[in-house]
Every structure is written in structure tokens, then in C-alpha cells.
Amino acid sequence: MKKLERGSKKLINAWAFYDWANSVYPLVISTAVFPIYYSSMASSFANIEGKIVFLGALWNPTTLYDYTLAFSFLIVAFISPILSGIADYTGDKLKFLKRFCLLGSISVISLFFFKGESTLWIALLCTVFASIGFWGSIVFYNAYLPEVAYPEQQDVVSAKGFIYGYVGSVLLLIFSLVLVQKPQWFGITDPTFAPRITFALVGVWWFGFAQITYKRLPNNKHNQKSGKDYIWNGFLELKSVFKSLNSQSHLKYFLMAFFFLSVGVQTIILMAGIFGSEELGLPTFNLIFTILIVQIVAIFGAFLFSKLSHIIGNISTLKITLCIWGLVCLIAFILDKDQPNVDNYFYAMGIILGFVLGATQSLTRSTYSKLLPETQDHATYFSFYDVTEKIAIVLGMIVFGLLIAITGSMQYSVLALAGFFFMAFLCLFKLKRTKYVR
Numbered sequence: 001m002k003k004l005e006r007g008s009k010k011l012i013n014a015w016a017f018y019d020w021a022n023s024v025y026p027l028v029i030s031t032a033v034f035p036i037y038y039s040s041m042a043s044s045f046a047n048i049e050g051k052i053v054f055l056g057a058l059w060n061p062t063t064l065y066d067y068t069l070a071f072s073f074l075i076v077a078f079i080s081p082i083l084s085g086i087a088d089y090t091g092d093k094l095k096f097l098k099r100f101c102l103l104g105s106i107s108v109i110s111l112f113f114f115k116g117e118s119t120l121w122i123a124l125l126c127t128v129f130a131s132i133g134f135w136g137s138i139v140f141y142n143a144y145l146p147e148v149a150y151p152e153q154q155d156v157v158s159a160k161g162f163i164y165g166y167v168g169s170v171l172l173l174i175f176s177l178v179l180v181q182k183p184q185w186f187g188i189t190d191p192t193f194a195p196r197i198t199f200a201l202v203g204v205w206w207f208g209f210a211q212i213t214y215k216r217l218p219n220n221k222h223n224q225k226s227g228k229d230y231i232w233n234g235f236l237e238l239k240s241v242f243k244s245l246n247s248q249s250h251l252k253y254f255l256m257a258f259f260f261l262s263v264g265v266q267t268i269i270l271m272a273g274i275f276g277s278e279e280l281g282l283p284t285f286n287l288i289f290t291i292l293i294v295q296i297v298a299i300f301g302a303f304l305f306s307k308l309s310h311i312i313g314n315i316s317t318l319k320i321t322l323c324i325w326g327l328v329c330l331i332a333f334i335l336d337k338d339q340p341n342v343d344n345y346f347y348a349m350g351i352i353l354g355f356v357l358g359a360t361q362s363l364t365r366s367t368y369s370k371l372l373p374e375t376q377d378h379a380t381y382f383s384f385y386d387v388t389e390k391i392a393i394v395l396g397m398i399v400f401g402l403l404i405a406i407t408g409s410m411q412y413s414v415l416a417l418a419g420f421f422f423m424a425f426l427c428l429f430k431l432k433r434t435k436y437v438r
Helices: 009-022 024-045 061-090 093-113 117-143 151-181 193-216 230-247 249-279 284-312 314-334 342-371 378-407 411-429
Strands: 052-054 057-059
Touching: 009 024, 009 093, 009 117, 009 151, 009 193, 024 061, 024 093, 024 117, 024 151, 024 193, 024 249, 024 284, 052 061, 052 117, 057 061, 061 093, 061 117, 061 378, 093 117, 093 193, 093 378, 117 378, 151 193, 151 284, 151 342, 249 284, 249 314, 249 342, 249 378, 249 411, 284 314, 284 342, 314 342, 314 411, 342 378, 378 411
Parallel strands: none
Antiparallel strands: 052 057
């Protein structure tokens, strides 16, 4: 196949299409269908105290699931910088992208075999591997952004990826919900079969559409040779990039801002459904409907804020999104289940959240890409971006859970997240303007 030049429409579209392929995992598996299925399965074999047995110990099902995800994040945070250093030294980002995608998609498909207490180990093991596959592949996927688009294109290109992802994941989620809610339309009588089919569909969708990306992305663009000591040289590559980060204040301040921002954003994404269910007492249908609203609005948010960044600059645009995130926290804090029409307020909060979700995710990715120096070590640089996000997630979950334990309410936990957005806002003031970031 003819080699596509950087900035070409076909190359950009092929890169963005991996978002279409993989975004069904965070929406269908991490957010909407699997957590509900896992909860219903766990309740079917829990004891009278609501605990389940795993590895000879009693667990709260939600706590066990949260620990499982946290474990996967720690693994990714540990291995991604090392593997990224190797990928940059050998010039083989595409191989790593393919392998993580394969691991993730097979693991998601294997969730089909989780049917009860005897197969709980499958659910937890596959949850770990699916998470590693998804987040591991994202490191190498993001690292291609500087290679497929010129700096002046990267805001729009990054937004295009997220837009593709939101559209594709919404389409599969709608079909999955019809399958789960109306299984009789498809001749399905086993109540567990419909959701398990959706897990298999997610894996096939992810792996299948990823092939479009693989055909177009360049591999070993700089014609590097691996040699025998590629593992050791990968470590040296990692060490070199780490030193470079320390000497570049603009990258340090941006990663600090991204860290505080991610504590707030990722914790809200992970806990929004639980907040709506437990704190506001909303039924499952309302929660899933809100998730759909968020995804659809995020399409427009990613597009509009990418255009706004061309007018007022990335830094100013990110500051606006941080103010809106803070507003979301304040709205959540004052909401109460006894308020009339609390579900409508939750929908409104979802609309606001969706509007900045796509904008924040796409702009942080493109801004970091544009701040990078002239380098061949894109995967290694983006591995630090990824590790920053993973550590932020762990901190966010700890803070959120600790405040719930102290106050007995999620509202103060949500309010505390506004403080992290404020700290991110302050860090952005320290960020100096560059040729492409202003």
C-alpha cells in the first residue's frame, strides 16, 4: 500500500478510526452494560450481608470490582513507560498497538463466559486484561498524533478521533440496550445471554475496526534497528526522556495541570453513575439515558472547542473547560434526592458535563502533542502522559472514598473535586505560550 504523508486526509482518518474501534470498551464495558450485569450477577450469589466469596475471603462486590480496576491501572502505569521506551528505540509502535488491542478485545470477548459464581474469576481476570489492553493501546495510539498531523492540525485531528469514538460507541450501546431490554425480539430466553452477547460484540467491533487503522499507520518511520540489547536500550530511551521532561518547564507545568484535571475528570466519569444511583436514587434507565446524553453532547463539545482553540488558543480554552467542570461539581453538591424533578437536574448536569468532556479529552491530548520537542520518542513521551492520568485516577478514587467514609455522603466528595480543577487552573497560568500553544 502507498505510504501516506503526514497531514494527509486518509492517514488522519485512519488514525482517528481507532477511536471508533476502541471507544465501545469504555462506554459499554466500563460504564454502561458490564457494571450493571456484574452487580446483578454478584447479588444473585451474595450472602444475606451482600458479600461474595473470592479467594477464600468475603468481599463487597463493588469494592472487589474497584480494586480489580485499580490493579489494572497500576500495571499499565508500571509497564507502559518501559514498553514505550522499547517501542521508540525499535520504531515498532504499531506492533505494540496491535498486541494490546488483541489482548483487550480477546479479554472482552471472554467476558461472555461469566455466568455465575463459579465463573467469577473469569470476570475479574478478564476485567484486568481488558483494561490493560485498552489503556496500553491508547499510549501507542496517542503517540501517533504528532506523526499523522502537523501541530496546526492537531486540535482538530484529536477532536475528530474523539468524535468518531463517541459516534461509534453510541451506535453500539443503543443496539446493546435494545438487545438487553428486548431479548425476546431476537428469540433469546436466557436472561444472561443478551448482555453476554454484547460483551462479545464489543470485542469483535474493537478488533475488527482496528484493522482499518493498522493498514494506514506508518511503522518504523525513522528506519530504526532493534539490535540485540533492545530492552536495555529501551530503558536508556526512557531515562533520556525523563531527563528531558525535567528540563522543560512547559511540559512539567502542563503535566501538573493534566494531573489535577484528570483527578477531577476521571473520578467524575467513574463515579457519576454510582452518584446518580446511590445519592440521588435514580433508576437504571435514567442513568443509562444520561450516559447517552453525555456521549451525544460530547460530539458537539469536542468539535466546537477545537474551533474555539484556534481563535483564543489552547490554554485559554482549557481554562474555560475547567471553570465549567467546577460548575458541574457545584451543581452536584447542591442536588438532593428529595428535590422535585431531581432527574431533570441530573440530565442538565449530564449535558454540561458532556459538553466539556469531549473538549477536555481532545484538547489535553493535542496540547501535550504540540508542546513536545522535535523528537522520535513520541511513545515514551506519551507514556508519561498516560502514567500521569493513571496515578490521578487512583488518587481521585482514594480521596472520593475517604470523604464518603468521613462524611457519609458523596456530595462533599464531589465538592472536593472542584479543588483539583482549581489547582489545574492555577498550573495553566504558569504555562508559557509557544509557537503552537497560546
